[in-house]
Amino acid sequence: MRKIKCVIIGGGSAGLSAALSLVKQGIEDILILERDQELGGILNQCIHNGFGLHTFNEELSGPSYAERYIQMLETTKVKVLLNTMVIKITQDRIIEYTNPNEGYVQIQADSIILAMGCRERTRGAISIPGYRPAGIWTAGTAQRYLNLEGYLCGKRVFILGSGDIGLIMARRMTLEGAIVCGVAELQPYSNGLPRNIKQCLEDFNIPLYLSHTITDIKGIDRVEQITINQVNSKFEPIENTEKVFDVDTVLLSVGLIPENALSEEIEIKIHSKTKGPLVNESYMTSVPGIFACGNVLHVHDLVDFVSHEASKTGLAVARYLTHDLDMDCGYPCSSGQGIGYVVPMQVQPKNIEINLEILFRVNKPSKDTTILVKDGQRIIKEVKKRHLNPSEMEKIILTKDEISNITEGIQVEVAQ
Incomplete structure (x- = not known):
């Protein structure tokens, strides 16, 4: 069985950055396994600008951002297998994959980096009532069809959920000549970045209906009409608040889920909030030698943050391969009052060389507040x-x- 120092599953922004980080540390026996026909992942369909401001100090499109990393990778000895599907990994880091050229293959890795990204929640995941006609898409799928395949998915569109992909598609569909009738958001606040609210909705006079959800979809062969209702504090539809829209397309932008089917199969511990692996300060999962970074770990706002996290993961993997990591679990790192989740979830102070970055999200919007970091009551x-x-x-x-x-x-925690 072929042995490799580090196998990276996923050739998107996280996988590319982690590979380059490993190379800088002198690790060159690296294999990237990518299921798509080209590297770049979701970046390839994100043709809008806004990428790279933190990483390259300039504004790039998604494909341009990916191309920068791909060009750097081409100067290294990192091996890449495209059109390759990983079907199984084991706790002792045996990887099974298949592709058209090699068929079924088993390899042994000294370390594995999980960088599979995330997937969209579908209509089935949120249980919208109504018929099942054509014209109901996740926003990312519509984005791929429009930006990569050249197909406009509809002419009169309504979007459920104010995630960033949905907001960007509201603008994109408008620019392509479609009418976007509105965006409904279940929460009393938007789930998209403020700049996307301004640039994608307000600049195009597209209404945003906060505390609203779709309560009915009509249409047999194709979507013909939808009904939205305002919801109460328990997210239950309020009677007599119906708004009806004649549309032929519904786009769903109702959240992303880290792609962790492989992780769950080998019983890597998964965080109940992020749906990604529990990791320590070195981004190692509960299975020694298997690391996770990027959107497979937790959903990020910006690709620059994904690249930064993956670069740190590459550094940690290099330390692991040279036996420079203390494998003791250390101390828990957790979320308190007002905090949705934190990353990492475990900290071993002996492995911190300079400082520790703790990433977190709050549960609700607030202004002029204080974040406390505690050790017990201290x-x-x-x-x-x-x-x-x-x-x-x-x-x-x-x-x-x-x-x-x-x-x-x-x-x-958020100070009370």
């Missing part, structure tokens, strides 16, 4: 925040000195 750090929004990932940096004397664990 406050390690206080950070003032002018604005906090669930759609935007936040970061707190703790120095090595600040976490050197932890006794109970780290908890992040």
Whole structure:
């Protein structure tokens, strides 16, 4: 059985960045397994600008951002297999994959990086009542058909959910001549970035209906009409608040789920909130030698953040391969009052060389508040925040000195 130092599953932004980071650390025996026909992942269908401001200090389209990494990868000895589907991994890091050229193959990896990205929630996942006519799409699928295949999915469109892909598609469909009748959002606030609300809805006079959801879809062969209702604090439709729209297309932008079927099969511990693996400060999962980064770990706002996280994961994997990581589990890192989740979920202070980045999301919007980082009842750090929004990932940096004397664990919370 062929043996490889590091196998990366997924050739999107996370996989590419992790591979280049490993190369910089002198690890060249790397294999990227990508199920699509080209590298880049979801970036290839994101033809709008807004990528690369943090990484390259310029504004790029998704394909251009991916191309920068692909060009850097081509100067290395990293091996890439396209059109390759990983069908199984084991706890002792045996990988089974298949592709048209090799058929069924087994390989042994010293380390594995999970970088499979995420998938969209479908209509079935949110149980919209009504018929099942043509014309109901996830926003990402519609984006792929329009931007890569050249097909306009509809002429009169309504969007459920204010996720960023849905907002961007509202603008894209409008620019292609479709009429976007509105966007309904179940929450009393948008789940998209503020800049996308402004640039994709407000600039095109597309109405946003907060605290609303679709309650009925009519149409036999094709969507003909939808009904939305306002919802109460329990997200139940309120009677006599119906709004009816004649449309031929419904786009769903109702959240993303990390693609962790492979992780679950080998019983990697999964976080109940993020639906991604539980990881420590080195992005190692509960299975030694298997790491996770990018959207397979937790859904990010910006691709630049994915690349940054994956680069740190590459550094950690290089340390693991050279036996420079303390494998003791350390202390828990958890979310407290007002915090949805934190990453990482476990911290071993001995592995922190300079500082520890803790990423987190809040449960609801707030202004002029304080984030507390605690070790039991002891406050390690206080950070003032002018604005906090669930759609935007936040970061707190703790120095090595600040976490050197932890006794109970780290908890992040919003001050009451």
